Structure formats: structure tokens, C-alpha cells
Amino acid sequence: xxxxLKKGPYVDEKLYGKVQRLNAQNKRLPIKTWARACTxxxxxxxxxxxVHNGRHFTDVFCTEDMVxxxxxxxxxxxxxxxxxxxxxxxxxxx
Amino acid sequence: MPRIAxxxxxxxxxxxxxxxxxxxxxxxxxxxxxxxAGISPEKRSSELTDQEVSQIASIIDAGYIIEGALxxxxxxxxxxxxxxxxxxxxxxxxxxxxxxxxxxxxARTRKGKRxxxxxxxxxxxx
Numbered sequence: 001x002x003x004x005l006k007k008g009p010y011v012d013e014k015l016y017g018k019v020q021r022l023n024a025q026n027k028r029l030p031i032k033t034w035a036r037a038c039t040x041x042x043x044x045x046x047x048x049x050x051v052h053n054g055r056h057f058t059d060v061f062c063t064e065d066m067v068x069x070x071x072x073x074x075x076x077x078x079x080x081x082x083x084x085x086x087x088x089x090x091x092x093x094x
Numbered sequence: 095m096p097r098i099a100x101x102x103x104x105x106x107x108x109x110x111x112x113x114x115x116x117x118x119x120x121x122x123x124x125x126x127x128x129x130x131a132g133i134s135p136e137k138r139s140s141e142l143t144d145q146e147v148s149q150i151a152s153i154i155d156a157g158y159i160i161e162g163a164l165x166x167x168x169x170x171x172x173x174x175x176x177x178x179x180x181x182x183x184x185x186x187x188x189x190x191x192x193x194x195x196x197x198x199x200x201a202r203t204r205k206g207k208r209x210x211x212x213x214x215x216x217x218x219x220x
Contacts (some may be wrong), residue, residue, distance in 0.1 A: 041105065061179065065174055065177065065178045066178050066180075069178070069180055072181075073180040073181045073182070074178070074180060074181075076180060076181060083211070
């Protein structure tokens with residue numbers, strides 16, 4: 001179910017404040033953040049966020065197309081390297 | 095035989111159902127169109143006058159995205175998700191379910207026909 005319109009988009013306040021401060025100074029520094037649930041708002045466009053995925057920080061460069069998505073959508077939390085090969089599995093067994 | 099919106103040639107059925115042969119028009123849209131045109135939904139499509147056919151066509155043209163244009167629009171939306179490298183775009187690229195469904199079993203619609211892996215089940219390490 002989608003979020004109530006009454007509340008508006010969820011934007012992490014601390015992060016938003018930081019972006020506003022950087023915008024005021026016209027600076028573009030990468031921002032480390034754990035706020036994966038934070039919606040990308042137009043003010044974020046052009047900034048680089050380092051979004052935590054539970055292990056390390058993924059660089060996310062915000063473009064106009066990303067507005068309305070959440071930061072976490074661009075920092076995958078799972079890594080799939082493919083299934084084990086048959087040969088490898090035989091070794092594991094014995 | 096009447097011809098609405100390019101290639102669609104519905105048959106001797108009631109127009110209410112014929113309109114649904116057009117990609118992008120479902121039960122709701124079909125009834126809405128006929129109400130706007132003031133045509134009885136129970137009428138067979140073969141009984142339509144040329145004028146009624148063109149009336150339906152103009153209503154569809156004005157307010158509905160159908161067929162190729164609709165397919166293109168959907169593709170564009172998927173392409174956008176892929177281009178911004180979002181999670182949903184990644185799922186589309188890999189051909190896995192996009193909306194958080196389980197993939198341990200089932201999910202065959204997205205994953206396609208079963209690819210059997212030898213020795214996955216049954217006798218395992220005695």
C-alpha cells in the first residue's frame with residue numbers, strides 16, 4: 001500500500017538539512033547516509049550520496065529521473081554471484 | 095466489418111465486448127466510451143453505422159492511449175527504471191519478479207520454464 005498523500009513524501013530531516021546547507025554554499029560533497037528510506041526530492045539532484053547497504057556505502061549520483069524514488073533503491077543489499085557449479089558441490093559433500 | 099483504431103476488427107459480438115479487443119481498453123473504458131458516444135452497449139458491432147464507428151474512434155483518439163503507443167509507453171517506463179539502476183530496474187533486467195514476491199519456488203511467470211539442476215533435490219551427501 002502506498003503512503004498517505006496527507007503526510008507527503010518521507011524525507012530524512014537531518015539529511016535534508018545537510019543538503020540544504022550544501023546547496024546554500026553551492027557545494028557538492030558526497031554525503032554518507034544510512035537513510036535508505038528517504039525519498040529523493042528535487043533538491044537532491046546533482047548530489048552524490050553514499051548509501052549504506054548494511055556492509056559498505058554505495059555511491060548514488062542523483063539525477064532528475066530518480067526523484068520520487070528512495071535512496072535505498074539504488075544501493076542493493078544482496079549480492080548474487082551465481083549458483084555453485086556441479087564440480088564444486090561434489091567437493092563440499094565428501 | 096467495422097474497423098476501429100487501426101488493425102482491430104472485432105466480430106459479430108456486442109460492441110461492449112468488441113472494444114476490449116483493443117489493447118488498452120478494458121471493461122471500464124469500453125463502457126465509458128459507449129456512454130459518452132450514446133451508443134447502446136448491447137448493440138452488435140455489425141449493426142453500427144459508419145457514423146457511430148467514427149464517433150467511437152474519435153473518442154478513443156481524444157482520451158485513450160492504446161495499442162502501439164501504450165506498449166511503447168510501458169516499455170519506456172521499464173527502460174527508465176533500468177537506466178537509473180534502481181532495484182526494480184535490476185529485477186526487470188534479470189527477469190525476476192519485481193514486486194517482492196518469493197523466488198525460492200514458483201515465480202515461473204517471470205523466470206520462464208523450469209531449468210532442472212541435477213542433484214539439487216533427493217540424494218545429497220550420504
